[in-house]
Amino acid sequence: MTSQTTPLRRRRLARRTVLSGLSAMTAAALTACMGGAPERRRIRIATGSRTAVYYAVGTALAGIVEQELPETDAEAMVTAASAENVDLIVNNEAEIGFTQADILVTGATPDPRIAALARVYDDLLHLVVHADSPIRTLDQLRGRTVSVGADGSGTGITVGRLLDVAGLGRPGLVTQQKLSLDDSLQALTAGEIDAFFFSGGLPVSGIKQLAGKRIVDLSKWVADMRARWSDVYVVRDVPASAYQLPPVSTIAVPNFLVVPRQMADELAHDLARMLLERRDVLARAHPAAENLDIRSAVATLPVPLHPGAAEYFRSVKP
Numbered sequence: 186m187t188s189q190t191t192p193l194r195r196r197r198l199a200r201r202t203v204l205s206g207l208s209a210m211t212a213a214a215l216t217a218c219m220g221g222a223p224e225r226r227r228i229r230i231a232t233g234s235r236t237a238v239y240y241a242v243g244t245a246l247a248g249i250v251e252q253e254l255p256e257t258d259a260e261a262m263v264t265a266a267s268a269e270n271v272d273l274i275v276n277n278e279a280e281i282g283f284t285q286a287d288i289l290v291t292g293a294t295p296d297p298r299i300a301a302l303a304r305v306y307d308d309l310l311h312l313v314v315h316a317d318s319p320i321r322t323l324d325q326l327r328g329r330t331v332s333v334g335a336d337g338s339g340t341g342i343t344v345g346r347l348l349d350v351a352g353l354g355r356p357g358l359v360t361q362q363k364l365s366l367d368d369s370l371q372a373l374t375a376g377e378i379d380a381f382f383f384s385g386g387l388p389v390s391g392i393k394q395l396a397g398k399r400i401v402d403l404s405k406w407v408a409d410m411r412a413r414w415s416d417v418y419v420v421r422d423v424p425a426s427a428y429q430l431p432p433v434s435t436i437a438v439p440n441f442l443v444v445p446r447q448m449a450d451e452l453a454h455d456l457a458r459m460l461l462e463r464r465d466v467l468a469r470a471h472p473a474a475e476n477l478d479i480r481s482a483v484a485t486l487p488v489p490l491h492p493g494a495a496e497y498f499r500s501v502k503p
Contacts, residue, residue: 228259231273231282233266233338234366236391237383238471239283242305245470246281249463254455265365267339267440274299274445281456285339285384286417286439287346289488301485302442302453302494303460306386306476309421310343310436312401313373313392314380323351323403332364332372332381340384343438350409366391384438386473388427404434441485453493457482461501479503 228250232243240261247259262279264270270282271289275298285308289295314320320329333348334340341363348354364372369381370391380401383389392398400423410418421437423430442460444453460467460477467474483490483498490498 226257229279230261231264231270231279232261237366238386238473241471242467242474245467249459265335265337269337282443287415288339295488298446299443300446300491301488302444303482304439304441304484306473307437308384308440310384312382314399316397316399326359329379330360332369332378333361335365336363343384344382346414350413400433402433403436407436450493453491454497457494457497
């Protein structure tokens with residue numbers, strides 16, 4: 186059936202058009218009185234190395250934010266990762282940051298200036314060596330030169346604790362270099378180090394592209410890490426499909442997206458919504474984002490969810 190516009194409907198449409206025009210004129214007048222166009226909002230997302238998971242997912246998230254939030258510019262920042270990201274949030278130099286849970290919860294009450302937007306996925310600690318390396322266990326790092334992660338990284342924190350519980354943390358037992366993932370990959374390839382650690386979601390692109398590698402099993406040390414430091418540490422498998430290597434088990438830790446506690450509830454609500462509603466876009470950027478769902482997203486204790494994010498998750502709870 187063909188619809189027809191009645192005289193009453195035409196009058197209503199005309200009235201809405203006039204009102205819309207008046208609203209636009211009023212907004213323009215207000216803008217002119219205030220001295221120019223409204224200031225655009227800036228969302229800085231603190232990630233990590235360009236070849237690691239945080240950067241891939243953070244870049245995709247920045248694109249989603251710009252698509253869905255008007256008058257907003259978003260960017261993914263290259264950083265040393267978790268510890269630096271938390272500092273950037275606390276110092277108002279970033280609005281969103283990726284971080285491992287152990288950076289936030291061990292040894293103290295969580296910083297009241299930080300709130301969680303969501304738990305995203307688990308980071309797995311990789312100990313990477315050459316395929317023909319004699320290093321088969323953590324103990325065999327004694328006397329070796331090893332990259333333990335960049336200053337300001339979650340890798341560096343986790344590895345420091347691991348070496349401590351393994352009795353390898355004392356000076357001189359392991360020659361430690363504090364290299365980023367990219368620099369670690371280059372140094373191992375050049376034979377400048379014997380091994381490197383990196384904590385990230387599966388698969389880590391830089392590690393996947395590294396030829397002639399092997400990953401050392403670290404699962405033996407999870408119980409000691411839990412007893413000494415925090416029960417956030419768990420055993421997770423690195424399946425053969427991740428790197429086309431024999432499967433191993435290792436230490437894993439959840440990671441969160443965190444924001445300043447003073448972030449507006451409406452913005453935190455929108456950001457949490459985007460994480461779930463646009464998960465397919467994030468997963469295309471990196472498969473680790475496929476693990477994001479409402480049940481895992483809310484599991485951020487003892488770091489509290491931001492009230493805006495919590496409101497969103499309650500509204501869509503199955």
